[in-house]
Amino acid sequence: MSAPRTLYDKVFDDHVVYSGEGDTLLYIDRHLVHEVTSPQAFEGLRNAGRKVRRTDCTLATVDHNIPTVSRKNFKSINSFIVEADSRAQCVALEEHVKEFGLTYFGMDDKRQGIVHIIGPEQGFTLPGTTVVCGDSHTSTHGAFGALAFGIGTSEVEHVLATQCLPQAKSKNMRIRVEGKLAEGVNSKDIVLHIIGVIGTAGGTGAVIEFAGSTIRALSMEARMSICNMSIEGGARAGMIAPDEITFKYLKGRPLSPRDGEEWDKAVAYWRSLASDEGAKYDIEVEIKAEDIIPTVTWGTSPQDVRPILGSVPDPSDFPEAQRGNVKRSLEYMGLVPGTPMEEIKIDKAFFGSCTNGRIEDMRSAARVIIASEKNGGPSKVAEGVYAMIVPGSGLVKQQAEAEGLDVIFRKAGFDWREAGCSMCLGMNPDQLKPQERCASTSNRNFEGRQGAGGRTHLMSPAMVAAAALTGHLTDVRKLMGNRISEDGGLKITEYADYLTPVTVSAPPVEATEQTESGPTPVQAAAAASAGLPKFNIVRGIAAPMWEANIDTDKIIPKQFLKTLLRTGLGSALFWPARYDVKTGAEIPEFVLNREPFKHASLLVCTGPNFGCGSSREHAPWALNDFGIRCVMAPSFGDIFKNNCFKNGMLPLELPQSDLENLYKDAEAGLELAVDLENEQVIRPNGQPPVPFKIDAFRRHCLLNGLDDIGLTLQHRELIENFEEKRTTVWPWLDGVGYAKKGQKVVAVPVGGQAKKKMEW
Ligand SMILES: CC(C)[C@H](C(=O)O)[C@@H](O)C(=O)O
Ligand code: SF4
Numbered sequence: 001m002s003a004p005r006t007l008y009d010k011v012f013d014d015h016v017v018y019s020g021e022g023d024t025l026l027y028i029d030r031h032l033v034h035e036v037t038s039p040q041a042f043e044g045l046r047n048a049g050r051k052v053r054r055t056d057c058t059l060a061t062v063d064h065n066i067p068t069v070s071r072k073n074f075k076s077i078n079s080f081i082v083e084a085d086s087r088a089q090c091v092a093l094e095e096h097v098k099e100f101g102l103t104y105f106g107m108d109d110k111r112q113g114i115v116h117i118i119g120p121e122q123g124f125t126l127p128g129t130t131v132v133c134g135d136s137h138t139s140t141h142g143a144f145g146a147l148a149f150g151i152g153t154s155e156v157e158h159v160l161a162t163q164c165l166p167q168a169k170s171k172n173m174r175i176r177v178e179g180k181l182a183e184g185v186n187s188k189d190i191v192l193h194i195i196g197v198i199g200t201a202g203g204t205g206a207v208i209e210f211a212g213s214t215i216r217a218l219s220m221e222a223r224m225s226i227c228n229m230s231i232e233g234g235a236r237a238g239m240i241a242p243d244e245i246t247f248k249y250l251k252g253r254p255l256s257p258r259d260g261e262e263w264d265k266a267v268a269y270w271r272s273l274a275s276d277e278g279a280k281y282d283i284e285v286e287i288k289a290e291d292i293i294p295t296v297t298w299g300t301s302p303q304d305v306r307p308i309l310g311s312v313p314d315p316s317d318f319p320e321a322q323r324g325n326v327k328r329s330l331e332y333m334g335l336v337p338g339t340p341m342e343e344i345k346i347d348k349a350f351f352g353s354c355t356n357g358r359i360e361d362m363r364s365a366a367r368v369i370i371a372s373e374k375n376g377g378p379s380k381v382a383e384g385v386y387a388m389i390v391p392g393s394g395l396v397k398q399q400a401e402a403e404g405l406d407v408i409f410r411k412a413g414f415d416w417r418e419a420g421c422s423m424c425l426g427m428n429p430d431q432l433k434p435q436e437r438c439a440s441t442s443n444r445n446f447e448g449r450q451g452a453g454g455r456t457h458l459m460s461p462a463m464v465a466a467a468a469l470t471g472h473l474t475d476v477r478k479l480m481g482n483r484i485s486e487d488g489g490l491k492i493t494e495y496a497d498y499l500t501p502v503t504v505s506a507p508p509v510e511a512t513e514q515t516e517s518g519p520t521p522v523q524a525a526a527a528a529s530a531g532l533p534k535f536n537i538v539r540g541i542a543a544p545m546w547e548a549n550i551d552t553d554k555i556i557p558k559q560f561l562k563t564l565l566r567t568g569l570g571s572a573l574f575w576p577a578r579y580d581v582k583t584g585a586e587i588p589e590f591v592l593n594r595e596p597f598k599h600a601s602l603l604v605c606t607g608p609n610f611g612c613g614s615s616r617e618h619a620p621w622a623l624n625d626f627g628i629r630c631v632m633a634p635s636f637g638d639i640f641k642n643n644c645f646k647n648g649m650l651p652l653e654l655p656q657s658d659l660e661n662l663y664k665d666a667e668a669g670l671e672l673a674v675d676l677e678n679e680q681v682i683r684p685n686g687q688p689p690v691p692f693k694i695d696a697f698r699r700h701c702l703l704n705g706l707d708d709i710g711l712t713l714q715h716r717e718l719i720e721n722f723e724e725k726r727t728t729v730w731p732w733l734d735g736v737g738y739a740k741k742g743q744k745v746v747a748v749p750v751g752g753q754a755k756k757k758m759e760w
Pocket of ligand 1: 036037064134135136137150425561613614615616617
């Protein structure tokens, strides 16, 4: 009998292509692509003469940059998007999907929407699959029992080229939520509460399995909201074992296994994925549902949560080490300790995002409006407040309109928009102005997240609706009165009514088998290895920092993600802290604006969880461009860490006591040297060096400047064998959902090119 395994163990094991020295190579079943994190990946692919290996397992859309105004006059992205950088990224994606033959949902397609909404909607996301996307909220898809995680742009290129990724195994963590939720409390409250308990670094290095009776009772939409925010808890991924609720949700979706024998086989496999009795978890957390009430954030990190009936905390409530962060957050948020949360006034309300942009979220907001009116409460958006509702996809919008939700919203004074990421991050024109305060259904309240200087409070859709109506944060239960569990008389429709029937526009692609014209794997590895600078000794000034949870939005905010290049971001590094929001002038006290740190080639941070949050590889690119090749910290965000390695940079984890010493050296402006060959940090004035150990394979790659796409391609035969097995054991995973009957789907051999667009 083999040892009992967790859901994560099982999905991981079923995707191992190769396991040897260094990381394990995992096969990737599903790859979602959007315009922000892909241009450099396609460019890299083209430069190396590589093709997309599995066009049939790749799905692209535009979401982050697009305006959410009416598309009535939409003709093309080129004429529709006013802002030049945003337009360039979207146009680039349209060109890339044509060039590489990918399925693409553009702005004139009602299936377009936020990547994490459209994947599940189409049945592209399935239980037991590996799902990746150049986006940290890929964790959303774990709600289906998929192993789904965010990756950086270099990894996007890796997956496009090889359909595989080298992956180290994460720890198993289980969070059990048990019991019945109180009326008026929903999945967003659960996940905010959880992050408040475990902290934004609580899941670092782990995959979280959400379990327990409370989770089992949740709908797929609610499960997605929870898994979505696992990344805010620092985890590599979040997962929930698939069950009847999952199967019901998936049945009949365009890319789900076909009804009949294939469906039955798939369901039997999916059932087998649940964690075995007695499976071991490295970390266990228990949460009681009854402890959760509607929850909101007060600060600039998703862990800064308070129950709505609480008040703004005081720095002295926190351990000494955290007080600096708390003070800074309160200043930024313009809040006074002791203020009841319910007295905080808002200027804007935002509904949407990959956390809460689904049909259920829209219904939940509409119910609050209906109940409030019936109970004699406010029935319109409060005076002076602007409230916008942005459905997560064109299909969500269509369904909401068919249910009459748009009418309810419009009547109450809400602005009803088109699908996209919108003010979740404000890469499009939907942004907060400096010091504007927003009640938001999104997932991140980082400084400047929704607009430079803007202030974000995260909460559930029902709570945002309540705040929009009253003009201040409000316990939604007060507006709902005894109507909390009523359905509000809404007309609920079935999703299936809105599904686009399977259309087939591509002629059968019998075989994309072609003669090999590209470089051999060894040549490719050699050619690629020339691309990364070797890391041996990096000597120089080190910039000292002390903050905890320095997120990648802080390292490089959204307005700089619109580039098509990997270079030129150095001047924008730490932009929010480095420059005055209003004048753009340098803030003289900020460390990188001071001598000698303006010339730093190292960074020492004593706070944990450096580089948490978004998957943007722009963060290491900006550090690199500034001249910093190595960051030392107690711990790192998982995706940031990988992204550093992919750029020949060293994210070095060191014990706190060593970091304190190095911080003092750095602050004194003394030079340090990181000697990778001998695994030590050399300190000034003959003080004993700080030894360290990093993974042997990583070290080898850094010392030799090796690019691992080339290394992966050396396992080409194993990849092909895996694909053959996949077709036999899990036939529904070949991208045949949109294909014609009998159409054969074949991987593109390295160096070959699929000429035809693969419309599933
Ligand atoms: C643009 C992308 C890299 C980013 C992410 O990875 O999360 C974005 O979606 C975000 O929410 O910050
Ligand atoms: S978190 Fe916001 S910006 Fe990122 S993918 Fe989700 S909706 Fe888009």
